[in-house]
Amino acid sequence: xxxxxxxxxxxxxxxxxxxxxxxxxxxxxxxxxxxxxxxxxxxxxxxxxxxxxxxxxxxxxxxxxxxxxxxxxxxxxxxxxxxxxxxxxxxxxxxxxxxxxxxxxxxxxxxxxxxxxxxxxxxxxxxxxxxxxxxxxxxxxxxxxxxxxxxxxxxxxxxxxxxxxxxxxxxxxxxxxxxxxxxxxxxxxxxxxxxxxxxxxxxxxxxxxxxxxxxxxxxxxxxxxxxxxxxxxxxxxxxxxxxxxxxxxxxxxxxxxxxxxxxxxxxxxxxxxxxxxxxxxxxxxxxxxxxxxxxxxxxxxxxxxxxxxxxxxxxxxxxxxxxxxxxxxxxxxxxxxxxxxxxxxxxxxxxxxxx
Ligand SMILES: [Zn+2]
Ligand SMILES: [Zn+2]
Numbered sequence: 039x040x041x042x043x044x045x046x047x048x049x050x051x052x053x054x055x056x057x058x059x060x061x062x063x064x065x066x067x068x069x070x071x072x073x074x075x076x077x078x079x080x081x082x083x084x085x086x087x088x089x090x091x092x093x094x095x096x097x098x099x100x101x102x103x104x105x106x107x108x109x110x111x112x113x114x115x116x117x118x119x120x121x122x123x124x125x126x127x128x129x130x131x132x133x134x135x136x137x138x139x140x141x142x143x144x145x146x147x148x149x150x151x152x153x154x155x156x157x158x159x160x161x162x163x164x165x166x167x168x169x170x171x172x173x174x175x176x177x178x179x180x181x182x183x184x185x186x187x188x189x190x191x192x193x194x195x196x197x198x199x200x201x202x203x204x205x206x207x208x209x210x211x212x213x214x215x216x217x218x219x220x221x222x223x224x225x226x227x228x229x230x231x232x233x234x235x236x237x238x239x240x241x242x243x244x245x246x247x248x249x250x251x252x253x254x255x256x257x258x259x260x261x262x263x264x265x266x267x268x269x270x271x272x273x274x275x276x277x278x279x280x281x282x283x284x285x286x287x288x289x290x291x292x293x294x295x296x297x298x299x300x301x302x303x304x305x306x307x308x309x310x311x312x313x314x315x316x317x318x319x320x321x322x323x324x325x326x327x328x329x330x331x332x333x334x335x336x337x338x339x340x341x342x343x344x345x346x347x348x349x350x351x352x353x354x355x356x357x358x359x360x361x362x363x364x365x366x367x368x369x370x371x372x373x374x375x376x377x378x379x380x381x382x383x384x385x386x387x388x389x390x391x392x393x
Pocket of ligand 1: 165
């Protein structure tokens, strides 16, 4: 498996960001990313995808879109559209039709910040997803640092602290988002792929005379990323490589990582049975025994969850194994101590062992 690192859900100066795709590719390269997926609000920017930079600094820039329904108050139902290769705004008011159109175009659909709180002092509304009567979407954005900021900030003082010391703020996806995801994956009978989104805007928020600058792109690109596992290395041919990345994302061959405390490269969650070897995102028909294997980049605290419930916890281990005959949806969370607190470090996509 070839591991690649992407930042997903980024706004450029085509919407409310303040950097060009070109600038962002440079920042991504500085952050050691293989690629980024930009998603401007209700605009698909055509003709800008490709590789930027040269040699080792080459960065893949994929251009998606963040669709929302402007007729709702506040404008809600934010959907990250990836690789649809056409404008999806006409479908913004009908979530299921939007999803169907994305699927028809070979694209992927991720529900952005599915659970949010408002932050009224900054005029920030609650942009949670509203219409859950939907099916056939690809997945959800599990961790969004902007949502986290909105949820953990209680007053102007904590806003300033969280803005100035972002490393002290981030703890992981919201518990409510994790619970929602667990419910989706264990009751729908089909995969729901989790990705880490950064929702990078390079925002400046005003509060009277006080201006608070929220996290520059470089901070975001070094923080919450999505590591995507490819079957073969990238070739440098853009279309081939894009298809490979999209295919891996569609299958959930990826994990959500917080790379700031320590690099997460090398993490693997796999399953082994008589039919072969499988990795996170894969679906298996349960026949007889199954051995789950977790490989960590280094010794940390790790837990295995089945259908949303922790069934085994290890501390100070870098290889963990678990044998089972029970069908279920298995996923892994890894925690790491950083800045005086235990924080979410790695959230794997599940292995789906169906009955
Ligand atoms: Zn949004
Ligand atoms: Zn956004």
